[in-house]
Amino acid sequence: MFSVFTSLAFSIIITRNLSQTEFGLWGALGSLIVYGMILDPIVGYWITRETARNENSQKTAILFNQTLSFGGIIIFVIVIFLLGVNDNLDYEILLLLIFLIPTKYLLKILNTINFGWKPQNNSYGMFISEITKIIVGLVFIFHFQMGLAGLILTLLVSYLANIIVLSVLSREKLTYGIQLKYIKKWIKNSFISLYDRLKTIVYESDKILVAIMMDSVIAVSYFMAAMIVASLVTYSTSISQVVYGKLLSGSKTDFLKDTLSLHFFIALPLVSISIIFAEIGMRILNPIYEIASIVVIVLTIKSFFQSFRSAFSYYILGSEDVDKYSVNARKYIKSSLVYVPTLSLIQYLAYIVLLFLVLFLMKDELSDINVAVYWSVVSLIVTIPGTVYFWILAKKKTHLVFDLKRIIKFSIIALGVFGSTYFFIPDQFTETSSFELIFKLLPLILFSLGMYFGLIIIVDNKIRLLLKLIFNEINTLFNKSK
Numbered sequence: 344m345f346s347v348f349t350s351l352a353f354s355i356i357i358t359r360n361l362s363q364t365e366f367g368l369w370g371a372l373g374s375l376i377v378y379g380m381i382l383d384p385i386v387g388y389w390i391t392r393e394t395a396r397n398e399n400s401q402k403t404a405i406l407f408n409q410t411l412s413f414g415g416i417i418i419f420v421i422v423i424f425l426l427g428v429n430d431n432l433d434y435e436i437l438l439l440l441i442f443l444i445p446t447k448y449l450l451k452i453l454n455t456i457n458f459g460w461k462p463q464n465n466s467y468g469m470f471i472s473e474i475t476k477i478i479v480g481l482v483f484i485f486h487f488q489m490g491l492a493g494l495i496l497t498l499l500v501s502y503l504a505n506i507i508v509l510s511v512l513s514r515e516k517l518t519y520g521i522q523l524k525y526i527k528k529w530i531k532n533s534f535i536s537l538y539d540r541l542k543t544i545v546y547e548s549d550k551i552l553v554a555i556m557m558d559s560v561i562a563v564s565y566f567m568a569a570m571i572v573a574s575l576v577t578y579s580t581s582i583s584q585v586v587y588g589k590l591l592s593g594s595k596t597d598f599l600k601d602t603l604s605l606h607f608f609i610a611l612p613l614v615s616i617s618i619i620f621a622e623i624g625m626r627i628l629n630p631i632y633e634i635a636s637i638v639v640i641v642l643t644i645k646s647f648f649q650s651f652r653s654a655f656s657y658y659i660l661g662s663e664d665v666d667k668y669s670v671n672a673r674k675y676i677k678s679s680l681v682y683v684p685t686l687s688l689i690q691y692l693a694y695i696v697l698l699f700l701v702l703f704l705m706k707d708e709l710s711d712i713n714v715a716v717y718w719s720v721v722s723l724i725v726t727i728p729g730t731v732y733f734w735i736l737a738k739k740k741t742h743l744v745f746d747l748k749r750i751i752k753f754s755i756i757a758l759g760v761f762g763s764t765y766f767f768i769p770d771q772f773t774e775t776s777s778f779e780l781i782f783k784l785l786p787l788i789l790f791s792l793g794m795y796f797g798l799i800i801i802v803d804n805k806i807r808l809l810l811k812l813i814f815n816e817i818n819t820l821f822n823k824s825k
Contacts, residue, residue, distance in 0.1 A: 347578055347613070349473035354571045355777050356480045357494060358628040365491050367560025368431065370567040372440065374547040375428065379419030379444040380451075381540055382411040385529055387455045388536035392666060394459030395591035399519035401456050405449070407526050412448035416441055426551070439495040446502045453509040456516055459592075462585040463816065464512040472505035534672070535680050542687040545695060549722075552695065553714065556702045562714035566642075568632040569715065572624040573642035575617045576650055579610035583654030590661030596741040599658060601805065604749045606654055608806065610647060611753055612795050615761035616788060617643040619768070627780045634712050641719040648723075648730040655733035656683055659740050679740070686732065694725040749803065756798050764791040 358366060386408040393400045420441070423429050429437060457464040479500045483493035510517070529536075550567075554560050582605045590596070617624070621639035625632045665678040675681060698721050702714065709717065737743045767787060799806050 346469055346473050347575055349477060351571070353473070353476050353480055355628055356477070356484050358568060358632065359777060360484050360488065361490060361494065363561055363564045363631060366567065367554070367564035369491060369494060370550045370563045371428070371554045371560055374550045375419065375422055376440065376443065376447070377544055377547040378422045379415040380447060381418055381537070381544065382415050383408065383448055383451055384536040384540045385411060385533045387451055388539060389529055389532070389666070390452065391455045391459035391588060392591050394456050394516065395588040396667070400522060400525040401513070401516040402519055403521050403525045404456065405452055405517070406521065407529070408448055408452045409445060412445035415448065416444050419444055436492055436495065439492060439499070443495060443499060446499060446506070450502050450506050453506060453513060457509060457513055458584070459588040460513070460516060462588060464509060467512060468505040468508040471508045472501045475504040476501035532675070535675055538681065539684040542684050542691050545688060546691040548695060549698060549718070552699060553702065553718065556706065557711070557714060559711065562711040562718070565632060565635040565638060565712055565715035566718055568625060568628050569635045569638035569642050569719065571628060572617050572621060572639045573646050576610050576613040576643060576646045579606050579613060580650045580653050582606045582609055583657050587657040587661040590658070596662065596743070599741055599743050600746050603654070603743070604746045605809070606651065607750045608753050608799065610650055611757040612761065612792060614643055614647045615757055619761060619765050620784065620788070623768070623780065623784060627777045635715055638715045638719045641716070641723055645719065645723040645726050648726045652726065652730040652733050655730070655737040658737040658743060659683055659733070662740050686729070690725060690729040694722065697721050697725065752802060753799065756795060760791055760795045760798070
């Protein structure tokens with residue numbers, strides 16, 4: 344919840360100090376960095392599963408993954424030059440992007456280790472990283488006006504802060520020596536992990552496709568700005584992410600009912616805030632993006648469905664135990680480890696093809712903002728059926744059921760509180776300063792959130808128990824640090 348506010352604060356620093364072209368270019372470059380990360384799952388895909396099952400492959404994973412990062416750098420540079428993106432980049436920017444790749448490899452492997460052991464450690468690391476990002480961003484991006492270079496430097500420093508925290512918290516898992524048997528296993532089964540990454544590469548190619556077909560990154564900037572507000576709801580996925588390691592460790596699936604209810608508990612206020620404050624949120628980012636408020640609403644609905652689709656995939660993959668045994672490739676191919684990525688790949692290919700057809704048929708008639716609108720609609724259309732099908736699969740795999748009584752209770756309270764909040768929003772805002780807008784809106788947002796959480800704490804005893812457990816965990820952490 345803390346990172347929701349810090350991420351928004353950092354996004355304001357970016358959107359207020361980078362031009363539309365720079366911001367759109369960053370979106371396209373973010374898609375290209377995915378190509379540099381293509382080798383990361385060779386280790387990362389398996390290390391969470393191994394850590395959850397108390398295997399001692401963590402130090403081996405870090406060293407081997409860093410070795411693979413050099414291959415990722417080579418792939419990234421090749422893609423950059425093949426697409427001709429280097430013509431629009433200063434070489435200092437390109438060099439910073441290259442440094443970003445091995446840093447992301449190290450951060451991701453530490454995250455995946457903790458993901459299968461103590462997932463709360465990742466939240467502690469993110470907490471420090473988010474604070475660092477804002478402080479350093481104010482220096483490099485706001486004060487020195489370093490533009491895209493300042494953004495990349497800020498991310499590098501924040502990633503390093505996160506790495507330090509995670510390294511300290513996970514040092515218990517990094518005491519074992521190098522074991523070649525794990526490297527052999529990862530290489531032997533790399534066809535599964537690389538196949539799983541293929542879906543991400545296809546999905547993230549949308550920004551590159553739009554930039555190339557429109558010969559501009561302005562539409563990308565509108566879409567990305569809208570995603571900043573719309574993606575708030577995706578933070579609710581962290582509730583279901585931690586289930587993955589718990590299922591891998593052999594736990595029964597009874598707790599999934601409560602986990603899914605918690606997902607709704609967090610998602611409902613976030614989706615409400617994103618929709619209600621769509622137009623004002625875009626003005627806070629930068630008035631030039633205010634025209635894309637309808638894109639925010641469409642993408643918020645899409646993100647809501649996407650968050651549950653991700654949750655259902657964690658339930659399915661966490662319940663798969665085929666890799667616990669010595670099996671041949673045929674059994675792997677028949678398992679959920681291949682079936683789930685295949686479904687995702689089909690969905691994302693349909694998304695890219697449909698987006699291409701829309702842009703190809705209507706290219707001459709679409710303005711940059713209209714491109715962003717159609718883009719968001721295509722994304723929503725493809726996401727909904729995929730979410731429904733993943734729910735059906737999760738239900739078969741884990742006997743998943745909805746606690747309809749609690750979910751309806753959360754929904755009614757959310758509708759009542761945030762529906763009322765909408766009528767208290769001033770009709771007009773004349774301020775253009777982000778600080779002035781936030782200063783006027785923050786009390787209203789905090790009051791509505793307080794009402795929502797307060798009412799649910801009163802009527803739901805499981806949420807009261809959850810709060811007690813959270814405070815106990817924080818107290819334990821501070822006692823250990825003393």
